[in-house]
Amino acid sequence: MAQEPNDLPQATGHRLEELEKGLFTSDLSVNEFLLVKEAGFHPVGFVMGSSIYHIGIQTRKWGSSQELTKLTEAMYNARELAMTRMEEEAAELGADGVVGVRLNVNYYEWGSDAAEFIAVGTAVKAEDGVSRLNALGKPFTSDLSGQDFWTLNQTGYAPQGLVMGTCVYHIAHRGLMSTLGSTGQNVELPNFTQALYEARELAMTRMQDEANRLGATGIVGVRLEEKSHQWGSHTIEFLALGTAVGKTGADVTLPRPTTIISLDN
Amino acid sequence: MSPLTPPSQDINLKDEMRRALAAYAAGPGSNPHGTTSDLSMDEELNLHSIGWEPVEFVGGFSAFSTPSLTWSWGQGEIGAASYAHEQAFDLALARLHQEAAAAGGHGVVGVQVTRSIHQSHTEVSLMGTAVRPVGAAAVDPQRVFTSDLSARDFTLLMVAGWEPLGLAAGASFVFAPRRSMGTVLSQQSQNVELTNFTEAMYNARETAMERMQSKALAMKGTGVVDVKVFEGPMYFASHAVGFTSWGTVVRLRADEHRHITPTVVVPLDDAVVAFEAATLGEV
Numbered sequence: 001m002a003q004e005p006n007d008l009p010q011a012t013g014h015r016l017e018e019l020e021k022g023l024f025t026s027d028l029s030v031n032e033f034l035l036v037k038e039a040g041f042h043p044v045g046f047v048m049g050s051s052i053y054h055i056g057i058q059t060r061k062w063g064s065s066q067e068l069t070k071l072t073e074a075m076y077n078a079r080e081l082a083m084t085r086m087e088e089e090a091a092e093l094g095a096d097g098v099v100g101v102r103l104n105v106n107y108y109e110w111g112s113d114a115a116e117f118i119a120v121g122t123a124v125k126a127e128d129g130v131s132r133l134n135a136l137g138k139p140f141t142s143d144l145s146g147q148d149f150w151t152l153n154q155t156g157y158a159p160q161g162l163v164m165g166t167c168v169y170h171i172a173h174r175g176l177m178s179t180l181g182s183t184g185q186n187v188e189l190p191n192f193t194q195a196l197y198e199a200r201e202l203a204m205t206r207m208q209d210e211a212n213r214l215g216a217t218g219i220v221g222v223r224l225e226e227k228s229h230q231w232g233s234h235t236i237e238f239l240a241l242g243t244a245v246g247k248t249g250a251d252v253t254l255p256r257p258t259t260i261i262s263l264d265n
Numbered sequence: 266m267s268p269l270t271p272p273s274q275d276i277n278l279k280d281e282m283r284r285a286l287a288a289y290a291a292g293p294g295s296n297p298h299g300t301t302s303d304l305s306m307d308e309e310l311n312l313h314s315i316g317w318e319p320v321e322f323v324g325g326f327s328a329f330s331t332p333s334l335t336w337s338w339g340q341g342e343i344g345a346a347s348y349a350h351e352q353a354f355d356l357a358l359a360r361l362h363q364e365a366a367a368a369g370g371h372g373v374v375g376v377q378v379t380r381s382i383h384q385s386h387t388e389v390s391l392m393g394t395a396v397r398p399v400g401a402a403a404v405d406p407q408r409v410f411t412s413d414l415s416a417r418d419f420t421l422l423m424v425a426g427w428e429p430l431g432l433a434a435g436a437s438f439v440f441a442p443r444r445s446m447g448t449v450l451s452q453q454s455q456n457v458e459l460t461n462f463t464e465a466m467y468n469a470r471e472t473a474m475e476r477m478q479s480k481a482l483a484m485k486g487t488g489v490v491d492v493k494v495f496e497g498p499m500y501f502a503s504h505a506v507g508f509t510s511w512g513t514v515v516r517l518r519a520d521e522h523r524h525i526t527p528t529v530v531v532p533l534d535d536a537v538v539a540f541e542a543a544t545l546g547e548v
Binding site for chain 2: 015021022023024025026027028029030031033034035037038043046048050051052053054055056057070073074077078081106108114116118120150151154254255257258259260261262
């Protein structure tokens with residue numbers, strides 16, 4: 001049930017027009033702003049994408065561990081919609097990429113199964129006029145901060161895209177007999193261990209697949225988040241997020257860091 | 266005798282109170298002996314390194330009412346709420362500027378923005394340290410700038426050849442459309458995007474950001490940095506969503522951006538809060 005991202009809502013037009021007149025907005029701090037400039041980029045605008053999504057229902061078997069594909073699909077699809085809309089805004093501004101991307105989920109009172117998926121970040125454009133679009137011809141995205149972005153640039157790598165993998169997994173409840181059997185004993189609970197393992201592996205593999213599609217050589221800053229959202233304790237979403245990077249230039253010799261003892265606390 | 270021992274003679278509490286009240290009545294800037302500021306030691310040194318000094322801790326506050334029933338039912342934007350937010354912000358800013366100008370400041374940095382939205386009113390409180398180039402004469406309240414950047418960020422910005430122009434804020438509140446019972450039921454078990462909600466959110470967001478941008482353009486800024494956005498449900502109104510944002514408007518002051526080459530450092534203390542004053546050159 002792939003849902004094609006439709007065009008940006010009407011209201012977006014005017015704000016982006018204003019941005020093209022030369023005003024930029026950015027949620028970068030001053031430090032980050034100066035470092036992004038130092039890395040040879042100029043911020044062009046604060047870009048956002050969001051989608052309010054109704055997550056379907058899938059029945060779970062009490063006693064079996066399994067991936068809930070319908071929920072996984074929903075989480076994927078909604079984030080994809082938000083990300084794509086953010087990228088579209090960036091492309092409209094003629095940006096080469098988006099830095100400091102944050103992905104969030106909001107819940108509202110008016111829809112218990114509806115959640116808002118939001119992606120926000122600062123679109124940047126290379127000052128030398130050379131295009132930095134990624135292998136798919138889209139602006140690169142990255143959840144690295146301005147500081148990390150500069151440091152990454154120093155090493156001769158460039159971000160290619162924010163990659164993610166997700167897996168919603170139902171972990172089986174234990175039967176009465178096995179609960180009784182392990183009372184008072186030190187034992188590993190193999191079914192729990194295995195379920196958590198499999199869910200994490202699935203999420204990580206999906207993230208790596210996305211990175212491969214971008215032709216990246218590595219993923220930095222990977223985070224693995226586990227959330228139950230509103231599904232109860234035995235259903236967990238495993239979300240792996242990171243920035244896929246690729247080598248751009250020749251080898252760089254990094255300057256030796258200076259060790260300092262700062263006087264502030 | 267340890268320096269921490271209180272003075273042995275009794276303090277006349279009434280006299281102390283009278284002195285404090287007299288100072289309060291005289292208003293800020295009247296104290297010739299010293300300055301008050303919430304800057305830390307190194308922030309103060311940073312300011313001095315670019316030839317600025319703190320003068321006084323100043324504040325501006327405003328509470329603007331929203332009519333009753335504003336939040337309860339309707340369609341589209343909740344105009345009264347958006348208006349209250351804008352007015353509260355503008356009034357608090359005007360008061361802050363007045364106080365800062367009276368104290369001889371040219372700008373206010375490190376402004377803490379506290380904003381709370383209630384059913385009946387919106388409150389905005391701004392507090393920060395008024396600063397000026399060392400020994401400069403007072404200016405008009407209209408020419409005072411405000412910035413929520415810390416004194417340290419202010420220094421960095423000035424060294425890079427930019428200047429803050431003011432604080433720009435934008436807000437928009439909209440009603441989320443209600444789904445009909447039939448739609449709710451038919452979507453019960455499906456994965457679908459709720460396009461009308463998405464559209465409502467977009468409207469709030471775009472309107473709020475656009476208002477912030479218009480304010481920035483009116484100040485003749487070329488950018489807004491450190492934009493903070495807040496969005497989400499309003500706890501007291503189930504079908505309203507709000508989007509608010511503010512940030513510091515900046516403009517290039519020098520002919521061109523001055524590059525500041527960072528030094529890579531490894532701090533040896535636990536907290537990774539490092540800033541090397543030596544990286545700041547002459548302005």
